[in-house]
Amino acid sequence: MRHSCMLLLCWQSDISGAPNTPGLSQYDIYNLVICCSQARIFNETPINPRRCLHILTKIIYLLNQGEHFGTTEATEAFFAMTRLFQSNDQTLRRMCYLTIKEMANISEDVIIVTSSLTKDMTGKEDVYRGPAIRALCRITDTTMLQAIERYMKQAIVDKVPSVSSSALVSSLHMVRMSYDVVKRWVNEAQEAASSDNIMVQYHALGLLYHLRKNDRLAVSKMLNKFTKSGLKSPFAYCMLIRIASRLLEETEGGHDSPLFDFIESCLRNKHEMVVYEAASAIVHMPNCTARELAPAVSVLQLFCSSPKAALRYAAVRTLNKVAMKHPSAVTACNLDLENLITDSNRSIATLAITTLLKTGSESSVDRLMKQISSFVSEISDEFKVVVVQAISALCQKYPRKHSVMMNFLSNMLRDDGGFEYKRAIVDCIISIIEENPESKETGLAHLCEFIEDCEHTVLATKILHLLGREGPRTPSPSKYIRFIFNRVVLESEAVRAAAVSALAKFGAQNDDLLPSVLVLMQRCMMDSDDEVRDRATFYMNVLQQKQKALNAAYIFNGLSVSVPGLEKSLHQYTLEPSEKPFDMKTVPLATTTVSEQKTELAPVASSKLPEKLAPSRQDIYQEQLAAIPEFQGLGPLFKSSEPVQLTEAETEYVVRCIKHTFASHMVFQFDCTNTLNDQLLQKVVVQMEPSEAYEIVQYVPAASLPYSQPGSCYSLVRLPEDDPTAVSCTFSCTMKYLVRDCDPNTGEPDDDGYDDEYVLEDLEVTVADHIQKVLKPNFAAAWEEVGDEFEKEETFALASVRTLEEAVNNIVSFLGMQPCERSDKVPENKNSHILFLAGKALRLFVWASCNIVICVMP
């Protein structure tokens, strides 16, 4: 009710010199209840159109302001309103239609106006007919629709454009509710599509497409017809372009298709709207070459200098999109974009600058960054995220510019902004730190400053974790302690707990800081929160032992098990009460790699769905295999390989194998597909002949393999026990099965069958199948923990390898171990590199530090 009062006060102030006008104190004239009671005026004879109009306007106004309307009052007012159909005042009648539409959901029995509306719809007054159709369709349901179907069909092809358009648009609204009825009007819609009126054309096209969109052939025919005959409506052209580009995408049509030619021809349309639609469609097509993009880019370039802000915005936004994939295609527009960076519309300026950052040279970076910082506070968060994304991309392109960027980012961190924006900045700074070791200290300092006043728990804990990992290894770790301990004093439980964990890492790594950390830890043991106290007590006790092995195992490198796996194991444990303590070793290890862990920067208009912790691929296999009785008692699944193809593509049978490694067995899972439609395969097994001392224990056949339905058979193999080093083995494989010929059409098989076999390619078991990747954030600590007596040093010649990168990739894939500390990234122009790898073999952890040196052979 507050809004109504406000409105009235505005009115009051408008009438100058009448402060004490009697009646103005009646604030509640804009109250709905009063309004409804005023609806009794509707019953006066003769009808006073002006007063009735005021009341209808008031009702619509108040509904629009969000006033609540009781069903009884609404229904009463609605019934009173129906009497106004007796008046022939045009505006009053039109307001009745609007009231019907507005009240359709609040009043009861709105269908009583059906006959009045039907009369207006088919009457002589053209001004009533269109609006009456739209009001009628708003209150009609599927059963009533059949009753007015005849009128609807006539209206669609009516020669008065507003009638035809109203009928077409209303039909489209009703497609969802009564598809089967509206579908019958397709011929009428077809006729309307050839109307001379541009809006009728557009609405008919929209309805036709909606009725046919699931029939690709019909859509294709329709496109063919309209692109040839040509349409007058620019709206209809835009619609055709959208339909054509969608069809191209669905059919994966090449750019030599007539549909593509049509879209390209629209670049020469006389309406800017159509030209822009076509350019945008081409830019959004996947796999467009720079040559195909060129004409679209050049029309967008022209739009950049348009006096219309919306057109400049549209053009630069689309060019920005092009620049993400094809920066070189946009360089021709650099001059036009330069002119836009001072545009008074900040959205346009931001898009222009971020596009230039993608296409421009390294020398222009400083200037552009300066330009952005002059107005970054004026743009919306969405665009700030765009700026951060551009900076992030730039840092990867020009690593030398990181100090400029870092400075800029730290200023942005200080500004106001929402969570998404702040997260984008923090992620960007973290990735700069990781890519450029020399920027680490400045970056950490900026982040420290940020958490001093950070309202986002997620970001604070993330930064504290990073400080714990990176801080102790910087030249002066002591300066971070203050920032971390401040969090313990000031923040919420989650942040305090993260701060305690970070502190522990400093104490474990820096002996001179240990006494002070222990003092701080002691204080944390008094914390009011359980989790914080528990962590402090735990770390306190570990740290006091002063043992490197303990520190490495419990402070630096925490749990490396997979979280869904741990959840499942614990659940299993609680289901079967036992005297034995829970064994952590039975839990499968996490298989995430560093690259997957890196969070992608959220795109503009990102969905706000919470991220779910999806079970990993291995967790799924574990579950599938556990369901097969033959594989009970094999213990936890240690590792599953990537699928290996054992047949060529497009052969009669397609077979691929996944190798599952268990403690003392291996299970080979053969996924087979029968591509012959005249055969049914039964009792399918893959027979294996090992080259080494592996023992075949059992085959689990696939019972039947009908045409094109994949099925799996399994082989269970025991690993050689006496010689654990003999891990590599080659198996020759043959698929054996019973064939029953069948009718290709019905799939009905013959009664009799015959045995047959099919030779597959050899299957290799390698070192990598016995080693699992393990993520160790602190490699040095883990390496120290092992000690010298277990170290073995060897030298290998990698004869066929040419570059360091190639060597790194080969070693990683051969050993199947996890590269640590981003050591798989080889710096440029070096001729030696050290690669750190971590992995877990069946019974022990393995660390490898590979010093790769390129030697030029004489």
Added chain:
Amino acid sequence: AEVSCTFATDFEPSLYTVKAVLILDNDGNRLLSKYYDTELYPSIKEQKNFEKSVFNKSHKADNEIAFLEGLTIVYKSSVDLFFYVVGSAQENELMLMMVLNCLFDTLSQILRKNVEKRYLLDNLDGVYLVVDEIIDGGIILESDPQQVIQKVNYRTVSEPAYGFVLFDYITGNTEGQGDKSQNV
């Protein structure tokens, strides 16, 4: 007979172009707002929050176009009024602009170039009818101002009668019907 708007989630070709139309005054108060995509901001509270943030972003500079909360918004202001047309991020900006221009030009003619809050409120019924003729459930019904004016055929409340009209409102006076005889 619920009309559910079928705004496609991905960019499926469709006639549903306009997600919302707003007319706000210079304090950001709602004078008229129509949300055609029922899933966009289902409650009045969410709608008013959106209107507030749109207004805060747009009332200082007349920039014509903005991108906010994942939506493209084209806008225009006149004296103490702000007009907005809202579409999805993928929508053709020029199409939204056509709608905005049509709305503005039609109202400008109906209000005889007095595009101001008091004239707009005096002729609110005409404004409702104009919006209804331009957009139907999110579909662009007409984009030519002359056509809209012809279809609405609205008689403006003439300026001198303004004070009396309001007075009539309040006192419930039934006299003075001749005020509105002037045709456009």
